[in-house]
Each structure stands twice: as structure tokens, then as C-alpha cells.
Amino acid sequence: MDNFFLWLGMGLFFLVLLCLYRGVFGPGVLNRVAAISAIGTKTLVILLIMGYIYQRVDMFVDISMVYALLNFIGTITVSKYLEMSGEI
Amino acid sequence: MTRLTDDIIIRAVARIMIPFIQLYALYVIMHGHHSPGGGFQGGVILGASFILYLITHGLEEARVRMSELKAGIFSASGVLIYSGIGLLCLILGSNFLDYGRLSIILKVIPAQARSLGILGVEIGVGITVMAVMFSIFFDISTGGIILEDEEIKEENG
Numbered sequence: 001m002d003n004f005f006l007w008l009g010m011g012l013f014f015l016v017l018l019c020l021y022r023g024v025f026g027p028g029v030l031n032r033v034a035a036i037s038a039i040g041t042k043t044l045v046i047l048l049i050m051g052y053i054y055q056r057v058d059m060f061v062d063i064s065m066v067y068a069l070l071n072f073i074g075t076i077t078v079s080k081y082l083e084m085s086g087e088i
Numbered sequence: 089m090t091r092l093t094d095d096i097i098i099r100a101v102a103r104i105m106i107p108f109i110q111l112y113a114l115y116v117i118m119h120g121h122h123s124p125g126g127g128f129q130g131g132v133i134l135g136a137s138f139i140l141y142l143i144t145h146g147l148e149e150a151r152v153r154m155s156e157l158k159a160g161i162f163s164a165s166g167v168l169i170y171s172g173i174g175l176l177c178l179i180l181g182s183n184f185l186d187y188g189r190l191s192i193i194l195k196v197i198p199a200q201a202r203s204l205g206i207l208g209v210e211i212g213v214g215i216t217v218m219a220v221m222f223s224i225f226f227d228i229s230t231g232g233i234i235l236e237d238e239e240i241k242e243e244n245g
Contacts, residue, residue: 058123065112
């Protein structure tokens with residue numbers, strides 16, 4: 001079962017690389033914002049899988065909740081900034 | 089970012105989420121010595137909740153909840169709690185921030201006094217970090233221009 005979660009994490013890591021391409025080269029700023037948000041969500045799941053592999057899920061759940069919260073606030077802040085500065 | 093906007097979904101979601109964010113921040117501060125986290129991390133989450141309030145509800149409403157004066161008082165009082173506990177240990181005849189000596193006034197065994205002492209220090213650090221995070225964001229969003237209350241009333245008509 002550990003091996004399964006290890007491969008699952010590596011697959012998610014590959015998906016993060018794909019999102020990173022969209023975040024760096026993506027046309028327009030909206031693609032970049034969506035890519036960063038998706039990377040944050042995938043990082044959260046990778047953190048939980050790491051916690052399962054190291055048998056310390058109770059520790060890693062705290063970190064991943066903070067990660068989700070800051071990802072949410074960051075996305076809202078960037079969206080507000082783009083709305084205010086009139087780039088969209 | 090500084091004006092009152094009329095996006096109802098964001099405001100409703102923020103109003104529901106902010107109490108849980110603050111409760112989680114208090115959990116992170118209180119469990120700093122059992123799980124990851126501590127004073128700084130809990131303070132950052134607590135400050136993030138106020139920043140979320142400022143973003144979603146506008147600058148004027150956020151000034152009512154947490155003004156510059158309140159942020160300054162909070163940041164100074166957190167440092168006062170931290171250094172006060174440290175100096176209390178120094179007065180009781182031990183090193184600076186050596187919480188074991190607090191067992192004299194807390195009437196508990198030294199190990200429990202260490203746990204309570206580090207909890208007090210983390211509460212002080214959390215209050216300071218929350219206030220400083222908020223005041224940094226406040227200064228950035230106002231552009232460094234601090235308007236008095238009368239000027240804001242004049243601007244709003």
C-alpha cells in the first residue's frame with residue numbers, strides 16, 4: 001500500500017510540472033493565476049500522501065490546512081488586484 | 089483592494105470562514121509544543137484572517153475592527169508579554185526565559201511551569217506577529233497615506 005501512495009505522489013508531481021509550464025509560459029495572467037492555484041491544491045495532496053508514507057498524518061494535516069488557507073487568500077488577493085488595476 | 093466592493097459571494101464566504109480561521113489559529117498557538125506550529129505560525133494565520141477581512145470588506149470597515157492604533161497597541165503588548173515573562177524569570181533569580189523558576193509563583197512542578205511559560209511566550213509572539221502582519225498589509229494598501237477620520241468622511245461625501 002505504501003508503494004501505491006508513493007507512485008500516486010510521483011504522478012501528482014508530474015502533474016505539478018505540467019501546471020508549472022502553464023504558469024510560466026501561459027498566455028495571459030488568468031492562466032497563470034489558475035495554474036498557481038492548481039499547484040497549491042496538488043501540493044496539499046502531496047503533503048498528505050507524504051504524511052501517510054511517514055506514518056505522521058496528524059502532523060501533516062495541520063500543515064496542509066494552513067497551505068489550503070493561504071492558497072485561498074492568495075488567489076482572492078491576486079484576483080482583487082487584477083480587478084482593481086483594470087487588467088481584465 | 090481598498091474600496092468596498094459589491095461581490096456578495098466573496099463577502100459571504102469570508103464572513104463564514106473568518107471565525108474558523110481564527111479558531112484554527114488559536115489551536116496552532118496552543119498546540120505549538122505538541123504539533124507543528126507555534127507562536128509565529130499561529131500569528132500569521134490570525135493575521136491572514138484580518139487581511140482576508142480587509143480584502144473582502146474594504147478598508148473603512150476593516151478600520152473599525154482593527155485600526156492602526158489598535159494594531160500598534162497589540163504589537164507592543166505582545167512584546168511586553170514576551171519580555172515580561174523573561175524578566176520575571178530573571179527577577180526570580182534564574183536566567184532570562186528560564187521558565188522552570190516560574191514554579192515558585194505558579195505553585196506547580198518545574199516541568200509544568202516550563203510548559204505554561206512557553207505557552208505564555210507563544211501567546212505574546214502570536215499577538216505581535218498578528219498585529220505586525222496586519223499593519224504591514226494596511227500600510228501597503230493605503231500607500232503609506234494615513235487619512236484621519238474626518239478626511240475619510242469628506243471623501244465619501
